[in-house]
Amino acid sequence: MSLANRSIISVDDMSKEEIETIFLLANRIHEDLPSFWGAGSGKVLATLFYEPSTRTRLSFESAIQRLGGGSISAWDMAASSAAKGETLLDTCRVVSTYADALVLRHPLEGSAQIIAEKVKVPVINAGDGGHEHPTQTLCDLYTMWLKHGHLDGLKVALCGDLKFGRTIHSLVYALARFRANIILLHGAKRELPEHVKRKLQRDYSVEVMPLQDIGPLQMLYPEGAPSELVNGGVDIIYMTPSKPHEPALYTKGGLRFNFDGVQLYLTRAQKERWEDPDDEASSYYPRVTKDILSRPEFRSTSILHPLPRVDEISTEIDDDERSLYFDQAANGVPIRMALLLAVLGLQELPGSPRQDEPSDFPLHTNTRGSGCGNAACITKEETTVARSFRIFPDRKGYWLRCYYCDHDFLATIYGNTQSNVYHEVRQLSREQPLREHVAFFRSEEEAVRAGFVKVSDNTRRAPNPRGIWPSMPSGKK
Ligand code: NCD
Secondary structure, three states: OOOOOOOEOOHHHOOHHHHHHHHHHHHHHHHOHHHHOOOOOOOEEEEEEOOOOOHHHHHHHHHHHHOOOEEEEEOOHHHOHHHHOOOHHHHHHHHHOOOOEEEEEEOOEOHHHHHHHHOOOOEEEEEEOOOOOHHHHHHHHHHHHHHHOOOOOOEEEEEEOOOOOHHHHHHHHHHHHOOOEEEEEEOOOOOOOHHHHHHHHHHHOEEEEEEOOOHHHHHHOOOOOOHHHHHHOEEEEEEOOOOOOOHHHEEOOEEOOOOOOOEEEEOOOOHHHOOOOOOOHHHOOOOEOHHHHOOHHHOOOOEEOOOOOOOOEOHHHOOOOOEOHHHHHHHHHHHHHHHHHHHOOOOOOOOOOOOOOOOOOOEEEOOOOOOOOOOOEHHHOOOOOOOEEEEEEEOOEEEEEEOOOOOEEEEOEEEEOOOOEEEEHHHHHHHOOOHHHEEEEOOHHHHHHOOOEEOOOOOOOOOOOOOOOOOOOOOOO
16 A cells, blocks of 8 residues: 555555655755656646645745746635635646646635545645645654654644644644653633543543643743633643653653653744734734753754744744754645655655554444534535534433544433434443434533424334444443
């Protein structure tokens, strides 16, 4: 199995092995650029950008041209047929027939996934709303890998807008798989979303714990660390005790952390995604200045940022050798050249695909049930697309995670679509109904609105076959 013809929608679409082989190829490209000239000759890359971009689009275009291929680009969508009301799906269907691969950036979450299902060429997600940005993560990880020679067990503090930063979401998933210790230093009201934390716990078996003492990282908050952070603790992500990777982290007195060598990854506030544009979240926001870097605690700290920066990093440290953000941007070209060679099938990369997918959990089409609750999910606009969810049981009920944007909700009610009767989800473990006859809801009100009725508990119901659903865990949660 190779990366040829595969779409890259999430950072999860590549195994750790595959990610590392991309790095090795990027290294070879970096060392001997001329020998790759012509490797992509005759290939055309289409870049469709529905949101502003400098680095991502231009580095993709540079990458294909340095391979001897060509690019076609639509980046001012006001000048394309989108302005005449053409749907994203129609535009991509057409443009994909002009090219061998499609790079898409779009404000709606899950947009790249939907397109990948409809077109015949590989699709690369260049950022879908606040969801993911997997190729930026490749640049981020590659930069860290070049610096440290490995990724396993790194200490990384992710700082800033953790709520809407798509680069943060892809990076946190990848770092969890590489067993990094991740500290979450958010700006006011910009915590890592709960659904991202649940995905981390469920898919990568990592624990999200409060870290009471943030040590020298307090300095990143210029007005002093907010009491909410100091007292409540910031979150730290680490492997569950069953897979300890830094046993010294957990002591009798609680969680201890040695901040030496911690990497700082900052992001700007993603204001374009704020629900309320007047919501000035900058009452506290982590920033790095020359003063901070001059402290002994940060002598071996690297500073990373996907760029563009606003004021999170003082320009005074741009020439410091610990500042890696311009390298990160420069690494975008060899990384994207390597990725294009792989997905266009021009270079066979060793490495097997991911084995650790949560594939035990069924995909469910919730046609008559609740839709995704995320207002920025592509399923809100492309309403013909099936409401697909991956289902995870826990003691509270069944979690439905949107297949497109990863937002999830807890279903407490389900309806039988043949009888139009609804019940509490707890009864499912007894009944085990057929998947296609079930609609899940977050509330009774939604079930009633969808035309389901309640019947008294003693009404007899025909038992359904067993074994279709993963059973609810019985232990305490
Ligand atoms: C990021 C993005 O677009 O998500 N930039 C990038 O691709 N280099 C980060 C950002 O815009 O803040």
